[in-house]
Amino acid sequence: MSDYVSEDTRLALLLCAAFEKEKSERTLSSREYAAFCRAMKEKAVTASELLEGAASDELALSASLMPDRVRALLDRAVSLGFALEQWESQGLWIYSVADAAYPVRYKSHLADQAPPLLFGAGNLSLLEGGGLAMVGSRHVDPAGEGFTREVAGLCAEEGMPVVSGGARGVDQISMRTAVEHGGVSLGVLADSLLKRTLEEEARYLLGEGRLLLVSPFHPEAGFTVGTAMARNKFIYALADYGLVVSADHQKGGTWAGAVEELKRDHGRPVFVRTGEEVPPGNEALQALGALPWPTPPYETSLMETLQQKSEDIPRAEQGSFDF
Amino acid sequence: MRKQAEAYLCRALRRPDAQFHSGQWEAIAALLKRKRVLVVQRTGWGKSMVYFLACRLFRDQGSGPALLISPLLSLMRNQMEAARRIGLRCETINSTNQEAWEDVKTALEANEVDLLIISPERLSNTSFQTEVLTPLARSISFLVVDEAHCISDWGHDFRPDYRRIGRILRHMPPRVPVLATTATANNRVVVDIQKQLGRRMTLLRGSLVRRGLKLQNIHMPSAAVRMAWLATVIPFLPGSGIVYTLTQRDAERIASWLQRNGIKAQPYHAGVRSEGEEEIGRREALEQALLKNEIKVLVATVALGMGFDKPDLGFVIHFQRPASVVHYYQQVGRAGRALDNAYGIMLCGEEDGDIAEYFRESAFPPQKHIQQVLTVLKEQGSLAIRQVQRYVNLRFGEIRKALRFLALESPAPVIFLDGKWSLSPAGAAYKVNSGYADQITAQRVREEAQMQDYLEHKGCLMVFLQRALDDKPKDTCGICKNCSQSGLLSDSFDPRLANEAGIFLRRNYQVIEPRLVWPMKDLFVWSPFKGYAIAEDLQASPGRALSLWRDAGWGTLVAEGKYQTRFFSDELVRGCVEMIETWAPQPKPEWICCIPSLRSGQLVPDFAKRLADALQLPFEACLVKVRDTPEQKEMKNSYHQVRNLDGAFRIRGTMPKGPCFLIDDMVSSRWTFTVAAALLRQAGCRNVFPLALALNALRNP
Numbered sequence A: 001m002s003d004y005v006s007e008d009t010r011l012a013l014l015l016c017a018a019f020e021k022e023k024s025e026r027t028l029s030s031r032e033y034a035a036f037c038r039a040m041k042e043k044a045v046t047a048s049e050l051l052e053g054a055a056s057d058e059l060a061l062s063a064s065l066m067p068d069r070v071r072a073l074l075d076r077a078v079s080l081g082f083a084l085e086q087w088e089s090q091g092l093w094i095y096s097v098a099d100a101a102y103p104v105r106y107k108s109h110l111a112d113q114a115p116p117l118l119f120g121a122g123n124l125s126l127l128e129g130g131g132l133a134m135v136g137s138r139h140v141d142p143a144g145e146g147f148t149r150e151v152a153g154l155c156a157e158e159g160m161p162v163v164s165g166g167a168r169g170v171d172q173i174s175m176r177t178a179v180e181h182g183g184v185s186l187g188v189l190a191d192s193l194l195k196r197t198l199e200e201e202a203r204y205l206l207g208e209g210r211l212l213l214v215s216p217f218h219p220e221a222g223f224t225v226g227t228a229m230a231r232n233k234f235i236y237a238l239a240d241y242g243l244v245v246s247a248d249h250q251k252g253g254t255w256a257g258a259v260e261e262l263k264r265d266h267g268r269p270v271f272v273r274t275g276e277e278v279p280p281g282n283e284a285l286q287a288l289g290a291l292p293w294p295t296p297p298y299e300t301s302l303m304e305t306l307q308q309k310s311e312d313i314p315r316a317e318q319g320s321f322d323f
Numbered sequence B: 001m002r003k004q005a006e007a008y009l010c011r012a013l014r015r016p017d018a019q020f021h022s023g024q025w026e027a028i029a030a031l032l033k034r035k036r037v038l039v040v041q042r043t044g045w046g047k048s049m050v051y052f053l054a055c056r057l058f059r060d061q062g063s064g065p066a067l068l069i070s071p072l073l074s075l076m077r078n079q080m081e082a083a084r085r086i087g088l089r090c091e092t093i094n095s096t097n098q099e100a101w102e103d104v105k106t107a108l109e110a111n112e113v114d115l116l117i118i119s120p121e122r123l124s125n126t127s128f129q130t131e132v133l134t135p136l137a138r139s140i141s142f143l144v145v146d147e148a149h150c151i152s153d154w155g156h157d158f159r160p161d162y163r164r165i166g167r168i169l170r171h172m173p174p175r176v177p178v179l180a181t182t183a184t185a186n187n188r189v190v191v192d193i194q195k196q197l198g199r200r201m202t203l204l205r206g207s208l209v210r211r212g213l214k215l216q217n218i219h220m221p222s223a224a225v226r227m228a229w230l231a232t233v234i235p236f237l238p239g240s241g242i243v244y245t246l247t248q249r250d251a252e253r254i255a256s257w258l259q260r261n262g263i264k265a266q267p268y269h270a271g272v273r274s275e276g277e278e279e280i281g282r283r284e285a286l287e288q289a290l291l292k293n294e295i296k297v298l299v300a301t302v303a304l305g306m307g308f309d310k311p312d313l314g315f316v317i318h319f320q321r322p323a324s325v326v327h328y329y330q331q332v333g334r335a336g337r338a339l340d341n342a343y344g345i346m347l348c349g350e351e352d353g354d355i356a357e358y359f360r361e362s363a364f365p366p367q368k369h370i371q372q373v374l375t376v377l378k379e380q381g382s383l384a385i386r387q388v389q390r391y392v393n394l395r396f397g398e399i400r401k402a403l404r405f406l407a408l409e410s411p412a413p414v415i416f417l418d419g420k421w422s423l424s425p426a427g428a429a430y431k432v433n434s435g436y437a438d439q440i441t442a443q444r445v446r447e448e449a450q451m452q453d454y455l456e457h458k459g460c461l462m463v464f465l466q467r468a469l470d471d472k473p474k475d476t477c478g479i480c481k482n483c484s485q486s487g488l489l490s491d492s493f494d495p496r497l498a499n500e501a502g503i504f505l506r507r508n509y510q511v512i513e514p515r516l517v518w519p520m521k522d523l524f525v526w527s528p529f530k531g532y533a534i535a536e537d538l539q540a541s542p543g544r545a546l547s548l549w550r551d552a553g554w555g556t557l558v559a560e561g562k563y564q565t566r567f568f569s570d571e572l573v574r575g576c577v578e579m580i581e582t583w584a585p586q587p588k589p590e591w592i593c594c595i596p597s598l599r600s601g602q603l604v605p606d607f608a609k610r611l612a613d614a615l616q617l618p619f620e621a622c623l624v625k626v627r628d629t630p631e632q633k634e635m636k637n638s639y640h641q642v643r644n645l646d647g648a649f650r651i652r653g654t655m656p657k658g659p660c661f662l663i664d665d666m667v668s669s670r671w672t673f674t675v676a677a678a679l680l681r682q683a684g685c686r687n688v689f690p691l692a693l694a695l696n697a698l699r700n701p
């Protein structure tokens, strides 16, 4: 058998991946998949045994899943062959939770919410993550744009990766600025992974090893609000700190994602741009516990400054806000 | 389980006492244990029965349908009936039945289809794969790969599409049972297939020997002589049979020659079609006609082969030497499975080596083309093939071939998405693995040499074939030319018939269809032609070419005149006069002019003048070349060809307005004729009939 993906990933693909562009509802969610993996461990059944045709009913029952549903998913083995051949020829890699290359940050930070599968392209060593997650609206004001460039440039100089969502506006400005300044960036995409790898700029940077594009969704999935929302936590989780450049108040993905992260137990420290020209969402986030972005010059480095500032937050309190 | 299977076998064959052939049940049993099985058995052994019965038993257990990947156009009628008798519903999805896809999809979703058949070339189409196949494959429980030797790099007809199948198999979890079947695989190919199927593959291999098939080789260099021999011998051969040729063109010509000699013959190749009928439908109809002995002989290319099964086929004659022993065995082995006496005759001719080399050389896109195409995509971004034409001087087909080759690499340096080709991240670092192509080419050369050895072999011919295929011959066949002198076909021929065949070959006039659109809108800078469509009053009329370039017949004489003697002989003038008599263009041309050339000087005008004299028409040198252009044959695609002609010609002086012949020596893209005719017609000429000595067309198997 080909060693393009591990046995565990092959199994995760059968259980959780959509092989078609539109997601079919019967695939397992992150939580269901986690439960199934626990059942496998308990009953000492390995992925390769299941791939060879071992019975799955008992496992399904002990993971509180319908046996028919699991069997139907495992029966998609021929589709899997087609899909893997295509993904390999498209130059994409695929990892699942059990693989060594799968980011530890996801497992520790997201637990059962960790995406079972990651599709990606580019420098694999970047998948380790770290650095600063930069988020903000697609239509950022000029001040916000300038701020984004400044911060991303600084990250690049200090060797901090910039993690973002690859959307228009803040996402793309931050990622582009980082690589322009000799840094690296990580795009956590909610849709169209394949198409993005073919864009001229991305193609060049992927080849140079300065860009990583990763997505928990089908490489040819189209945009949906649902996946874009679900994706926010994957951006924060892959970085050390989050920075909201601009957020609408009570609406939009940036707001929802930041609130979600602030609410999370041991969430990433979320910073927010402050000042007179910031949108109302930014101020509201500050009231919910987001930290004001420290203004330069910094006594030490940006990285150390962020570390110090985040130690200031009373961690216990952060998770206890009542939204 | 075996009992159940046997009961189904009896029902399928409608014979209460039917028994499994050796190996059939073993294959089924292994599949039921979710194993992977490679079956190497000669045609007619009953491979389809293995997957029908396995499919039936799987379905009885509640498993999903089976997927059959096969180059077969559809199941043979007798197979269809056998499947139906055991309650299997078989459906096909291919490029020609798009209108049925939705119904098949619905039936699959309702779990009503038992066996889904797709052709391998569908797998190269990535959008078909994502949009149609992947959803359909969701419930497939068992996979059958027909003609599995094509997966192997070492297979005699390794096909690019099968490269993908090999990879798919390697990616598929072992829980999927796979049946791979082939009639011909030597050890090397078996090992290669094993690599894709996994080490635990079960191999079931039967003997390839074919009793009752009388092998004989006859050496006849001249095509005309071979044609005379065919016309003499075929009426006396038992039953009906197949004549194999290497090219579509030869299949057409020989079929029509045999028809002229009162033999019920039809051509069969990948391009046959008849009016109002789909190509596939036509091929199916021809296969049926042969099966029912409604025709005496199909004159076919390699396109007739895979899966064609006629137990009482009386003879297989090769007009030219096939590319390898495996090809030969596969084709000749179709004869006489159920007969005591059938013929396998190989004629070989002077052109065989030439054609083999042509096919060999054109198997892979040249590295230079690949580099050019990659560079364009790198510099210009995503493009459709038509757009690529602007930037590289390559034929449309060459561009497509290079892109298809690249798309089948993994990781692929180019990716087709949303109707356009893009460079992928892997494209920047991509290096053509020329070692790979060289290896395959070298393998082909060895295979051809082995075929030549077969022709000259002094021992038993059947034993030679078996050895070449790693089968272990127990004994000589006793009936081949080298084993026994009785019942041989005579190699004599009627010289008068051979002479006639020679004339027939020379009357191989080719129609030059007028072009109706320019390659691009408003392409011209110097010439006064606008728009995309060529206005009706600027179009040429249908013309004629005397021959095919370098063909038996006039072709060689034309080549000689062009490159050696620099003079087109009077014989060619007479040939053209004769052609014009049969052609009889209307309205009758009243004068003659020709395509001028600064390079070849008087070659064409001189010929045109002599033709004019012979036809007693005036010759007018009214077209002149005003700009020295690179040779048109250097221009590989429409865009570059027409650009090269822009402003190259002008009308000089006054010219007659009546219909005329426009003469050139060679025609291939037709753009020179098209542009010159447009100029003549714009200057008031009523009709322009192009006439060339040779048409340069590609050879197709």
Ligand SMILES: [Zn+2]
Residues within 6 Å of the ligand: B459, B460, B461, B462, B463, B476, B477, B478, B479, B480, B481, B482, B483
């Ligand atoms: Zn013999």
